[in-house]
Amino acid sequence: MPPEAQGVNMEARVEPLTGSLPVIAWRWDPETDILSGAFKGNRKSGGLTGTVELTDDEGSVAVLDVNNGVICGLDVVVWPEVATSPTLQVPAQLTDGRVVLPSRPSRPGVASVEVDTTLSVETNSAESVFHLRIGPRRPVEVVRVADNFYVEVDQQAGLAGFWLANVPPFTAFEDEM
Secondary structure (H helix, E strand, O other), rough: HHHHOOOOOOOHHHHEEEOOOOOOOOOEEEOOOEEEEEEEOOOOOOOOOOOEEOOOOOOOOOEEEOOOOOEEEEEEEEEOEEEEOOOOOOOOEEEEEEEEEEOOOOOOOEEEEEEEEOOOEEEEOOOOOOEEEOOOOOOEEEEEEEOEEEEOOOOOOOOEEEEOOOOOOOOOOOOOO
16 A cells, blocks of 8 residues: 555644643543543534544544544544553644644535544553554644644644543553542
């Protein structure tokens, strides 16, 4: 498969952040290994409201939570093989903003979109930082969309990946409070 076919061709627009930086708290579902996080408080942009499911040939699945076009959460449902990089950390050069998936006039009312792509994940030794990449490595702009959640947009204005920071340790079958 050519490199361009492995990446997602999903347009993503970076907009300035208005107001304070949203907060996201990552949580594990102890029975399913699903890692989830979402924030609220998006102003209307007229875009998709619903989910964007990113899937790959290996069966990996990541689901974006989108509210009025704004990416505001992520669930890693079925994990690709996770590589450990002891020194992995969120890039220092960041832009605060919102990442918007433009609406498609030909698809009004669509609440769920599925995109076939290639997914890969790296984590640090403590498994507190995860980098979920869409497609091949390429130059990206890293946008801090919430405290602990960063979205990568490539030079062609395409969605390229995510950084998840301050992820709590996974504990299977932990007690609910």
